Amino acid sequence: MQTADNIASDKIFAYKIRGVAKRSIAESKFRIRPLPLEDELLSSWLVRTAYMHHSDPATFLNLYLPEYDYRLWDTDLDLYCYDILTAKLADKTGFIKERIYGMTLKSYESYLAEKIYSNNRNKFIIPIYRRQRNVRQFAQRVCPVCLKEDKEAYLRKKWRLFFSTACIKHKCFLIDSCPSCGTPFAVNKRLYDGNFPHCRKCGFSFKTAEPEFINENSYGLKAIQKLYDILNKGTFEFESRFYYSFLFFDMLNHFTKFIKWGYRKNLPIEENILGAEDLPASNAQGISYVTELGIKEQYVIFSALMRLSESKESMVRFLSVNKITVKKLSRSMDYIPFWFSDIYDTINKTKYSYNIIETRNALLYLQKNGITPNIKNLYKIYGMGVSK
Ligand SMILES: [Zn+2]
C-alpha cells in the first residue's frame, strides 16, 4: 500500500516535473486519490492530497487546476466551492460529485439554514474574513486530542461552526489559535511542509497542544450533542412534533439577539466556565452576537439556549420574565416559524393556536355552510373570543 511516508522516500515532487508535463498534469486525474475521512472538510482533504503528491497545496492545485491561477486558496475554499469546481474535483478523482460537495460547508444547506451563502452571511458558520476588511481571523477550530489520535490528522467540517466550541468526544475546548504564539490557525498557510496542522508563524504542532478539559456533567457538552443531532438529522423534535432543522436554527439565532440586548433573567448560565466574567452586552450594529464572543462565551450561550429550548414552558417563562413582548419578538424577524407560533400565541395571549390544515378545513367548513370565511366566524367555530 502506498502511504505518504513511502512516497516521501521516493522523493517524487510533482512541481519538479513541470515544464515537461505541466499540460498533461493539468488534464490528468490526481495520481493519488485519498478517500475523504469522516466529516472531513474539503480544504483539509486537499491539503492531505497535495502532501501525498509531495507538493505544496498551492503548487499542487495550480498544477492540476491552472485555470484558477493560484487564486483558490485566497478564498474560503470550503464555502466557495461552486458547482464548477466541485465537478472538476470529481473529474480529477473519479469520485461522484456528491462526495466532493459533502465536504463543503455548502452541504449544510437546508440543514443549518435554508440557504448557505458563499460569502460571510451565514449565521452559524465562522467566517474566515472579517466583514468588509480582507483580514483573516480566528475561523478554523481544532481539537488537539482528535488530531493526536487521528491516524492521519485532518480537519472536521463541523469545526467551522460557531456552536462547535468543545469536542464532545474528548470533553475539552476546541482551539482556534496557536497556544504558543497566539497566531490564528489558517488551513492554507504553513511554515514548512509536513506535520499538518501546525502554526504558520512558529511551527507549533496543534497535535501537541495541551487540552483544557471540561467537567463531563457540564450541560454545554450535551447542548453541542443536541445541536449536532438536529443538524445531522435535518429535523428537530419539539413538544412531540417534528420540524425542519433550519427552522430551529433560525430561532436559535434570534434568541442570541435577546441576550445581546441584555435580556438575561432566568437564563441558565453555567457556572465555572467564564469565572467571574459575564456575557458581555453589546450594541454593535449589523454584527451577530456570537461573532463578538470568545469560544467559552459561545459555549455558555449555546448551553443556556439549548436548555431553554427544551420545552415550550421554559421558553415562555424566559420571554415572560424578561418582558419580551410580541412586538420585540417579531422585530427583525421576517416570519414566525410555525413550530414557534404556539409560544408566540401564548406570549400574545391568544388562547389557542391551530395548525394550517385545521384552519384550512375550518375555512372550507364555513364556506360550505354559507358562512362568510372571516376571522370572526373562524374564532366562533373554535369557541374562542376575538382577541383585541
Ligand atoms: Zn476531540
Ligand SMILES: [Zn+2]
Ligand atoms: Zn505559533
